[in-house]
Every structure is written in C-alpha cells, then in structure tokens.
Amino acid sequence: MMTGPTDFSVLIVDDSAVFRRVLSRGLDAVSGVRVIGSVASAAEARAFLAVRRPDVIALDIEMPGEDGLSFLRDQMARDPIPTVVISALTARGVRITISALEAGAVDVVAKPAGLAPGKVIPDGGFEDIAVRLRSAATARLTARAGQRGFVQPTTAPLPLRPTAPAPAIVALRPDWVIAIGSSTGGVQALTTLLPMLPADGPPVAIVQHMPEGFTAAFAKRLDTLCAMSVREAVDGDALTPGSVLIAPGGERHMRIETEAGVLRARLVDGPPVCFSRPSVDVMMTSLAAAWPARISAAILTGMGSDGADGLLRIHASGGRTFAQDEATSQIYGMPARAWERGGAEDRVPLDQMAARLLASVGRAPPDRALSDPAEFATRPPSRLFQS
DSSP states (O other): OOOSOSSEEEEEEOSOHHHHHHHHHHHHTSTTEEEEEEESSHHHHHHHHTTOOOSEEEEOSOOSSSOHHHHHHHHHHHSOOOEEEEEOSSHHHHHHHHHHHHHTOOEEEEOOGGGSTTOOOOTTHHHHHHHHHHHHTTOOOOOOTTSTTOOOOSSOOOOSOOOTTHHHHHHHOTTOEEEEEEOTTHHHHHHHHGGGSOTTOOOEEEEEOOOTTTHHHHHHHHHHHOSSEEEEOOTTOBOOTTEEEEOOSSSOEEEEEEETTEEEEEEEOOOOBTTBSSOHHHHHHHHHHHSTTSEEEEEOSBSSOTTHHHHHHHHHTTOEEEEEOTTTOSSBSHHHHHHHTTOOSEEEOHHHHHHHHHHHTTOOOSSOOOSOHHHHHTSOOOGGGOO
16 A cells, blocks of 8 residues: 655654664665665754755654754754654653654654564565655645744634533433544644543544554553543453543454443454554444444544545444544545545534534434434444454
C-alpha cells in the first residue's frame, strides 16, 4: 500500500552515523524515495534546510544537545515541514515521541530493532518506513496559535468540557457506545476531540494506529487532559460510562463482545486487516454485531481505508456514523473512503465532532432506523473474520 506522491524527498536527522547510513541505503533502494540529506544534529538540520527543503523529515527524537522535540517545535513555528518521528522504544523516547506528535509531527515509526549487533532489519522493513514517509509527505499541516501563518478558525471553538448535556444523554441511553478510528494525524485529532467529552459520557472504544509500546503512554497523556478516564485496553476490560479504552498497538486486534449483557474488549490474534493491527474495521465490525443500533462512531484523519467497512456495518445496524471533513484532516484518506462507501451520514469538522457524537446519542439516523436490532446480529459475519 503506497499512498502519496510517486516521488518524494527525505531529510534524515539522527545522531547515530550507523542508523543514518543504514536508513539512507534502505530508503534509496525503495522506488520513488530520494534521500537528499543525512545530518547528525538539529544545528546541521537547520543549516541544510536553509539551502534545500525536503518533502518530509525523518527525525530522531533523542539526540544530544538540542533534542528532536525542541527542533521540531522551532521548525513548525518557522516553516512547517511534514515530519515522521523515528523513535527508540525507551520510556523516555516514548514520552518525548507523544509530545512530538502533539507538537505537530505527522507520524511515528519505531526504530528498527534490527540495527542491534548481529541482527538485520526484517524483510519489508524499509518498505514499511517508506509508506509512512510517503503518506506524511502529503499531510496538511495546520499552523498553531503563535506560529507564522496561523489563522484563527472561522468556527467558534467548543467548550473543553460540555458537561451540561451529559446527564440528559446518559440518563436517556445509558447503554450507548462511542467508537472512534484514526491513524496518521490521529494523536492531534484525539487530543482535540476527547477533552470535549464530559466525565459521565458514554464509553468510548478507540483504535489509533501506533507502534507497539506507544499507546500506553498516549493513553496516560490523554488521561491528564480529559474529564473521562482514559487507559490502554486490557483483555476483558468492560466498557463503562465515563471511560475511554484505546486498543494497544502491536500484535493483536481489539474486538468488542458481549458477555452476560456487558460489553468487553477482547484482544485477539489475527493477521493485519487493511495493513493494520489493531484494525479499526475489526473493532467496529465486531461492535456493530454485538451492540447494533446503540453506537455513535467516527472515522478521523489517517491514510488508507481502515474503518470504511466497519463504519458501514455500524451504519447498517442503525448506528450513527460520521467522518472527519477534508479541511480539518491532516490526511484525508480513511475519512474519504468511509464517505465514498456510504458508511458516514455526514462529514464533520474536527472541532465539531464531539458535539455531533454527543447529540446523536439515543437518536436514530436521519435516513434509516433498524426496526429490529436483533436482525442485524443474525446476519452472516463480515468477510473480515472469514478465513
């Protein structure tokens, strides 16, 4: 799956000479990728960028002297360039990487473990990195307050915690669930959306494409920003009002199933779906079968098509479905596919998504309502789970 420009240029910024050399050679072997520079520090990167401008930067976040996060913040303020963080899986590296994504980095790739002595990078490793870099090169970067080029949004921002409608919503439909899928650009999008949900809002299940080891830190960061309780899902976790569960990145999918009338997250083995594991399609399709007509769902920014089929299944079950609009999506891939396939009832700007999700709780879709929700649960299973 290669999305984005057919030919694009990359600047590598990493203090390790070995990693720069290996990554440069690996990317140069991928069709359409041009490594136009390889530098060891933030200062060298600034000197390079004064002369040449790449389509995307591959940035190490842990460097001596000025680290990658400080460089990123400065660069985004002066001249935003799509940036992918290539981070070592250390506790400090994960924390800084989450801050980098919030500061404007488009995506994160775990630094290949194959660079350890005596090991090699797995087959397709460079192709995978190239896919992420290629997609990032097309990202729509939004200037932030205080940055050059910042334009005040024309729509009035929503209050951070719209708590007033929450009691009525939960009292009306305490069994309602919100499902969200996102990928590239999703860290910024979720950091905007989730703090707008009230403390006693419906339970939220999320699949955000991230490497293994990063979602726990992201969930902890969101938990400090949100009125709801946010955590990385553990197998068997119940979906309860006021809680947000984020699927762990890595080797398993997150399905939502019912046990004795209680919705629970189940972490299950399985091949990637839409090149992703965990997959939005797997989560949403399982939720549509387990809890039809009692779901509000949204597909946010991201590359590819993951979530389009799952959102369509939720829509068919009588649930409420939305896709982030193009203007506010950093990568308008997943929301576009969801809209094109008919799964989304409307396209919604990011700063209005929380309000639309809350307003839809307990209300039938405008164009259809499933008269018998049990009928959907008896339909043949999705092709996603067929061998």
